[in-house]
Amino acid sequence: MAAAKKAASIWDVARLAGVSHQTVSRVVNGSPRVAPGTRDRVMDAIAELGYRPNRLARTLAGGAVQSVTVLTADTSLYGSEASLRGIEKAARAAGWSVSISVLDPAETHSDASITMRLPRAGEPVIVVAHDDPGMRARRTLLASQPEAMVAIGEYTGKEPDEPWLIGLDDGAAAVEATRHLLDLGHSTVHHLAIPTAKGTEAVLKSHRAEGWIEALRQAGRHVPPVVYSGWSIPEAFEAVQPLVRDETVTAILCGNDDLALAAIRAAHLIGRDVPGDLSIVGFDNTPFAAYMTPALTTVNQDFEAVGRGAFELLRHRLDGSVPKPKPCWPSPELIVRDSSGPPKRR
Amino acid sequence: MAAAKKAASIWDVARLAGVSHQTVSRVVNGSPRVAPGTRDRVMDAIAELGYRPNRLARTLAGGAVQSVTVLTADTSLYGSEASLRGIEKAARAAGWSVSISVLDPAETHSDASITMRLPRAGEPVIVVAHDDPGMRARRTLLASQPEAMVAIGEYTGKEPDEPWLIGLDDGAAAVEATRHLLDLGHSTVHHLAIPTAKGTEAVLKSHRAEGWIEALRQAGRHVPPVVYSGWSIPEAFEAVQPLVRDETVTAILCGNDDLALAAIRAAHLIGRDVPGDLSIVGFDNTPFAAYMTPALTTVNQDFEAVGRGAFELLRHRLDGSVPKPKPCWPSPELIVRDSSGPPKRR
DNA sequence: CGAAGGACTGTGACCGATAACATACTATAC
DNA sequence: GTATAGTATGTTATCGGTCACAGTCCTTCG
Incomplete structure (x- = not known):
């Protein structure tokens, strides 16, 4: 097997297919303005070279964003873990990538220490934390990039003037x-x-x-x-x-x-x-x-559902054409098992 | 508060400090070849503009990589979750960002479906999974980018010819x-x-x-x-x-x-x-x-330690100057509590 | 005093993509 | 037959950085 050469770029595909790089871009992004014959040639070239678009370059160039960063409390807590799982599942289904950064209560969190975790300014963020660092992260992001953030919190049912908040009652x-x-x-x-x-x-x-x-x-x-x-x-x-x-x-x-x-x-x-x-x-x-x-x-x-909802809400906020998810969740339901019973008479 | 304008770039800093963008780059990356006075001016400009380097652009331009993608089994499994936690902790300490993608056993995983999860070709990867999808991911990555991958697996103690493997005995x-x-x-x-x-x-x-x-x-x-x-x-x-x-x-x-x-x-x-x-x-x-x-x-x-080790091993593989972590872990230790005892005589 | 060398800084190409605009070619309409 | 839309494609600038290289300027040495 040949040593892994540099991966194919859009230009390599363009050359092989005998078109311009822009046409390749159009094919990759499913633009309708491409002749069927051309599209096929490009697709063949893509397959032959094993071309994969570079998401970094795409984002840098101002294309559609396809990544979220999740700022979360300790993932060994069931709630955080399950929410994260929901976010990841929804994101994966949408072809997005998910970065994760844990807010350690033991650290002191300056505003800078929070923004520094993000791969770039304006990176979409979901905050999953109710503790001090989580609150701080919420505040910091709300101040610097309110449109690109969503927080999972305690939902009060008051249809709050906090359109970035989602959660369970x-x-x-x-x-x-x-x-x-x-x-x-x-x-x-x-x-x-x-x-x-x-x-x-x-x-x-x-x-x-x-x-x-x-x-x-x-x-x-x-x-x-x-x-x-x-x-x-x-x-x-x-x-x-x-x-x-x-x-x-x-x-x-x-x-x-x-x-x-x-x-x-x-x-x-x-x-x-x-x-x-x-x-x-x-x-x-x-x-x-x-x-x-x-x-x-x-x-x-159902933390996982809330995680999914948070992701959908984020997409909605980033791109108005995505429908807004309902803010109400299957309300939490009591499951009676064996650890509760009537008190002993005395 | 002013609406969030576009974030400051290296050029904005350069203009404000009265230097070239390259000098700003040098300051940001701690190059010794910058006069103290210049450095100060640049630092001031950075502070004033609230400049943060864009990790995407940095990686794209061929700078030092600072991100890993973790391909993992269901994070609700304790072992996967704890390993991920260890990786995240080590990565955060090193200033890296961690992306996560779950290998769902319910999906069929073609090679393409695995590489498609990566933000770019050549993205460093840690695989944390012992099941079918995990094995497939291991194989796929080993074929396409063997230098930029590490797998957490069952360590056999045989000092294997698999320098990308790390794990517990x-x-x-x-x-x-x-x-x-x-x-x-x-x-x-x-x-x-x-x-x-x-x-x-x-x-x-x-x-x-x-x-x-x-x-x-x-x-x-x-x-x-x-x-x-x-x-x-x-x-x-x-x-x-x-x-x-x-x-x-x-x-x-x-x-x-x-x-x-x-x-x-x-x-x-x-x-x-x-x-x-x-x-x-x-x-x-x-x-x-x-x-x-x-x-x-x-x-x-100690899954968390293995996670940390995996991250260190990855850095070592990516950059030989980083020391290789020891491949042996505190060997698993039996903790005797109350659920085991002598059999009843009969 | 001139050459050599080091310290500092700037210039331009490039990474892999998208956006905006320009252009060539086809139909359709008048 | 020519103006008039489209449709298909190419060209160039740009995103925010790094890299390689090229200049300055100032010391230091022969």
Whole structure:
């Protein structure tokens, strides 16, 4: 096999087909203004040389953009990973390429450190992160290139004046989950919360926590203090200890399924039965939720669909002729399994 | 705020600083052949205009490459996700950008469908996949651009004539896990296997399965037939049923922790105690392994380190002056928890 | 004092594509 | 038969950089 020579360019194809490079460009981009015979000759030349268009050159020359950069939180989180998966799938189907850059909470993020990640100024971006670095990235991009960015966030259903935002209605889902526990007869529900952004502009509570509070208030129940946890299972295991050891606690709504796993484990280790002594409900319906023991009651979230939606929204914003995706998603649905039940009478 | 004008180019900076575009290029790339005063003026102009180099143009013009494309299996698999994370981390630290493209087993992958994913011919690639599409991608790239590719695979320890391969020694790890079970007193060990590539050139068994066989042979034990599973937990749950219902089976080595979770769940549902009636060992040490009930005995795998290594190896191959990373990894280590124990006497 | 050499900077071609405009050739209409 | 659209194709500039080379200017040395 010959050593890999330099790849064929549009000029090589043009020479072989006996046409100008522009004609080749027309054929490649499917312009109707090419005679069938010419088109065939060019196609043959393309096949013979194994020609592939260079996306970099195409973008540089001002052609149609075909790449997105995703700025995301830690991909080991189920939500981020699933959203990314949705974006990638949709992008691949559209022939786009996806770059990814992780916003590490351990780093300090200046505006420059964010824009520096982009291959070029004006690169289309999707931000998938709810924490501090994510908020910062949102702000930075909104200031520098508002037309070429989309953020996945908590959708409030208020048809916001933020046409770049897309997401799930976490609040409504939390309400539903909390009501489920109250309906089972629990006098109140505790909440083991995922981290939230701490910046000045950022929210103090996640929408998940807010929905939980709202449901308790509406039912006229006591709202116990939120217990905050980190993202990791070991952190959650530590954070949940006081809750699990408190015999007056009969129901815990966890900010996600990882936290719920830690809570169940913690309960098990000190001999409290789930759901007999303690009901535990998760969030996200991760793949393992149905296969834990006890199987986890949780809220199903279609992150992958949101990822797809984010990609479609981005295309729409970049090119008005692409239809705008609907901003409402199959609303999150509670899946009742074995980890929640009525409280023991005493 | 003014509408986002076109971003500043190297020419804009040059004009403002009163130098040639080439001098700006020199400053940006840290050439020593620039007078300090000139450098300062250029730096000031860069700051004032908020100039950022365009990586596309740089690559196109033949400058240093600063991007990798990762071809990977489903990112919802822990191993793929963790490897990707390692690659991304290392790349980000080096100022490179990472593109990602998922090899969907449901698609048929022609050579063209693989090269078409790359932004340009000659784009550096890391392949993270052991299944059919992954093998195909490996072959395709090896044929078209062998110098600009690296694959993460099963490392055999044979210092292979495949300088583009890097990975973990799955075989040795499987031997260790199997011996652990035999040492506990099990007469033999069954194996619930992850899928393998089925193509003609591909291996019929994963190295994990081969290590398991080797350990059984060395101990002179019966080698039961492999039970094959898909990647997903529901598939594993189905596949493992016959094994779990067979009372002569006392120990199962699972191809990964997801399969182990499914096995434990299946055992639980028909009332077989783990590890009392049945010992189960996993592979990978996923984050949830320590928090399952019972906590899972498994083999720790540092996929993230392999990802980092793959990136370093790629840089080394692209640019000989970058040192070659060591090809041996902290060998996988068995972590004994609660899901494995001695068989019940009968 | 002139030549040699190093340090700094500029000029022009080029990477692989697209956009805008120009031109040649065909039909169709008057 | 000629003006009038189209249709098919070519030409040139441009995108934002790097590379190779060519000049300056100032030292340093014989």
